[in-house]
Amino acid sequence: MQFATPFLLYLGVVVGALGVAMALPRRGLSPQAVGAIIAGGGLGLVFLALGLRAGPDWPGIYFYIFSFIGLGAALRMISHPRPVYAALYFILTILASSGLYLLLAAEFMAFALIIIYAGAILITYLFVIMLATQAPVAEEIDVLSDYDRYSREPIVSTLAGFALLAVLTSMLVGGLAEPLHRAGPDRAVTGALLTRKIEPLLTEAYGLPPDAQLVEVEGASVTVAFPSGWGGSEQIQIFRPLSPGETMAFDLPEGATMENIEQIGLTLVGKHPLGLEVAGVILLMAMLGAIILAQKQSQVEEGRKSAAARKGLTTGPEVYP
Amino acid sequence: MTDLFTLAQSELLPQATLLHYLFVSAAMFAIGIIGFLTRRNLIIMFLCTELMFQGAGLAMIAFGRHHLNFTGDVFVIFVLTIAAAEAALALALVVYLFRRKETLNAAEWAELRG
The missing domain is CATH 1.20.5 (Single alpha-helices involved in coiled-coils or other helix-helix interfaces)
Structure with a gap:
């Protein structure tokens, strides 16, 4: 089965190239719908090959849904004769790829993509498309211009694009095919960062006195200093009362993990x-x-x-x- | 009823491999290139470059997830910045060109080549 994988991959790429070339609008006969179906079949062949290569675990259904929607909308975007519709199909592509971002545990980027790309940039594009359109002439209701209706050199361009895709696919043939780490990125609080977030959680979980000070966060344990001593609380019993100035180690309370946006912010300004x-x-x-x-x-x-x-x-x- | 995010990270749905995401991103990039070459409308050509940005961004997020760090996410933020700046400038230029010749056909501006 491993032997057949590269052939299936390249067969899928070739079928996809054929489908995309047919889906582009041309003068004369242009079977666009048939081309789109063939291109989808090519994508299916590639996914079949990748799934065989990955072993027993096939990806969940959402990956397939989002990638088919995204790539299909991208294909419709480059083949639709009306610029406004092309921009709307691009918004669909963006929504699908933000779904893929969600599957990749990048929640913040998924919603930032929708807000910034679909909300701001694409609306600018739509404005300019509507601004830069010829006023319709009275006797001619359909204002589709010739340069929008037919594509330029569809076959040669498709060959160029899919030659690049085939080269990138050859990288995939040799690449490693392990599933992504199940657990996702490490969400534990690192170092002494975000103390202001941990302190209220600690106070709530262990009933610490108001003058308790957080000294150090090391892995999953927190060291807390007690300037005026401590005799335990309802939540936690201790063996002997602490004298003033003593420290004690606690387990990190539930919920003391970093959110996706906090980790991105730390990477952004820290690195x-x-x-x-x-x-x-x-x-x-x-x-x-x-x-x-x-x-x-x-x-x-x-x-x-x-x-x-x-x-x-x-x-x-x-x-x- | 769990939300999509929890479901996607759970044991119920196996995660796709890195290769799946890389192929989708490469295909998106290729479709962007094909669109840039075939379309003759200036605005749609710029829109196709945005599609190529999308492909690159998906690859970056997938690699960030693979290596379990957030540099990929941060670079997608930069990509969004560049895309916004490019949209503002390029679209201003496109409107400028449109007012001169009343057309968006890229071939009309062929004399701009060096």
């Missing part, structure tokens, strides 16, 4: 502070660039209007909506 600064500078530059471009546009229009006025013409009906 990649320079990247964060550079991202901020890039955003600032993009904002400045957009402002300058917008100014130039209004200057062009004003120049045109004043030129028309100098010629003694009226500005006439507004050409640019």
Whole structure:
């Protein structure tokens, strides 16, 4: 069975290339629906090969659902003649890939993707698509332009794209095929970070006095100092009363784990502070660039209007909506 | 009734291998390239680059999950930043070009090549 895997993989890639080439719109006969079904069959063959390679445990159903939706919507996006629909299909792709992110235990990124990508960036795209469309002429209701209706060199482009995919697939043939770690990322609190989160949990779980101080977090145990001594509480009995200044080790209470967003934040500012600064500078530059471009546009229009006025013409009906 | 996240991490549903996610990400990238080459509408061409970003981001998250760290997530945050900056600038340019020639056909701007 292991022997057949590479052949199945490449067969799937070739079938997928055939399907994508058929699904792209062309002049004359273009069997788009048939092409989409063939491309889906190719993807199914690839998943069959990968599943055989992975051994007894096949992935859960959600992985297949999300990847079929995502790749299918991506294919429809590049083959749909109407730009607005293409953008909407891209939103579907984003929703599907945020589902895949959820399966990969990246909850924060899944929702950030929906909010930022589908909510902000794609809406900008939709605005510009609607802004930059020719006004429909009265006798011509269907305003699909020729360059949207037919794709450019579908067969050659598909060959180029799938040559790349085949090269990447050859990496998959030799790659390791263990399932991802079941437990997911380590969610224990590391080091003395997040003491403010642990302190209330400790107080609630063990009934510590208000002046108790957290000294150290080491693995799953916490060391707490008692400046004015302690005689135990309802929640926990101790063998002898602690004298002032003594310390005692406790188990980390339930719920003292790091959330996904806390871990991402620590990685972001702890390990990649320079990247964060550079991202901020890039955003600032993009904002400045957009402002300058917008100014130039209004200057062009004003120049045109004043030129028309100098010629003694009226500005006439507004050409640019 | 458990939520999807708990179900996905539980024993009931076996996790997919890294290769599954890498293949989906590679396929998404390839579809993005094909779209960039075949579509002739400037806006859709930019949208296809966003699709390629998506493919790269999925690979990064999958690798982060494989190595059990969060660098992949952090780099997807940077990808989102770049995508937002690119969308703002590129779309401003596209509107600028559209007002000059009243068309979004990329072939109309072929003289821009070096």
